Amino acid sequence: MKKxxxxxxxxxxxxxxxxxxxxxxxxxxxxxxxxxxxxxxxxYTETFAPEIDYEKHLDYTSKALELALPxxxxxxxxxxxxxxxxNDTTVIKHWRQDWLYENQAVFHYDKDNNWxxxxxxxxxxxxxxxxxxxxxxxxxxYSGSSTWVHFDGRHYWENRSDSPLPRREYTKRSDYNVMxxxxxxxxxxxxxxxxxxxxxxxxxxxxxxVLLAQEKGYNTYVKVADERCQAAxxxxxxxxxxxxxxxAAWDEVYNREGDLxxxxxxxxxxxxxxxxxxxxxGATKAEVLETxxxxxxxxxxxxxxxxx
Numbered sequence: 654m655k656k657x658x659x660x661x662x663x664x665x666x667x668x669x670x671x672x673x674x675x676x677x678x679x680x681x682x683x684x685x686x687x688x689x690x691x692x693x694x695x696x697y698t699e700t701f702a703p704e705i706d707y708e709k710h711l712d713y714t715s716k717a718l719e720l721a722l723p724x725x726x727x728x729x730x731x732x733x734x735x736x737x738x739x740n741d742t743t744v745i746k747h748w749r750q751d752w753l754y755e756n757q758a759v760f761h762y763d764k765d766n767n768w769x770x771x772x773x774x775x776x777x778x779x780x781x782x783x784x785x786x787x788x789x790x791x792x793x794x795y796s797g798s799s800t801w802v803h804f805d806g807r808h809y810w811e812n813r814s815d816s817p818l819p820r821r822e823y824t825k826r827s828d829y830n831v832m833x834x835x836x837x838x839x840x841x842x843x844x845x846x847x848x849x850x851x852x853x854x855x856x857x858x859x860x861x862x863v864l865l866a867q868e869k870g871y872n873t874y875v876k877v878a879d880e881r882c883q884a885a886x887x888x889x890x891x892x893x894x895x896x897x898x899x900x901a902a903w904d905e906v907y908n909r910e911g912d913l914x915x916x917x918x919x920x921x922x923x924x925x926x927x928x929x930x931x932x933x934x935g936a937t938k939a940e941v942l943e944t945x946x947x948x949x950x951x952x953x954x955x956x957x958x959x960x961x
Contacts, residue, residue: 673780677754680782680801683808684731684752685723686840690882691874693717697821697849702866709866713821719747719874720882722889729754734896736885744888746896748794749787756783759796760913762815764830764856766950767914768793770907782810784836790925791896791903792915795834809839815854829853829865847872895932902941906949914950924948 697713718738725732735747755778760768778798785796797812813835817823835850849870855863879886906913917923927944936944 676780676801676803679803679808680754681731683801683803683810683840684733684782685726686808687733687838687845687874688721688723689844689876690879690885691719691721691844692877693719693875694873695870696872697868697870699866699868703864707866710826718877718881720885720889722886724893725751729756734889736882736889738882738885741881742884744885746789746892748789749791751783751785751787753783753785755779755781756798759783759798760785760793760907762793762795762817762831763912765914766817766917767912769912770909772910773798784810784812784838786816788925790928791899792924793907793913797836807839809837811835811837829855831856831862844874844876846874892932895935898936898938899928899931899941902938902945905942906945916948916950919947 695715699709720736722734724734731752733750737745737747757773760770762768781798781800783798786794788794795814795816797814799812801810816832816834831854833852833854837848839846851868853865855865
């Protein structure tokens, strides 16, 4: 009898492990399916405001050609670099999304260019993937951990996480300071969709968050011939070594618990402008880290980073 129970438990364990591995492979494939050359359409519209005298802002729409490259493809980590292609020849490094399996180290945006780095319990991230999103200079934007869903022929991941204002708004308005992003990334027959249900939040110390307005975002990525993104592939081949160096420098900054506050400007220039110069000269890791540390406002942590 004991042998039968033991055999049954072993079979159940093996079956569970096999099912878990199959699920993980489905997850990995869904993430890698976001790679390729895409025509992208960005659409945002404000949908609701609790105050009746709030004046709705104009809708935002734009289009772009974008290449997503898998710059890291490991069992527990996939990193996708996005590159914009303008007029078929001009390439701009865009956002990056890292996907980490059963990852415990995350960062959450508070406000005022401050991120809080924390550790999640192992049981809270079982079977989940963390998405970490970075800005054009590889500085932090937002992160969150959730489960990829594969059901009825659908493949999607959704999460809510706070972030700074999007680039389309942070130079134009100051009536809110935190975007609570409801993100859904879903694979489709011809690409993928990034659907958003965003809350525009006013956050102050010691006070409850105030909702200014809600917004719907619908960004579609429609796959096109790879040849249309050839300029981006060539640009990345020429610049990927520098950006690998930049990521290594940032990793030292991110290796922390507690806050990371970044100044918005140094020498009257934002961080991404400094990175243009670093990229042009092919800067070393030490030079990149020196530049980043000029922007690190919380000096007690900054000194620890410099000593590594």
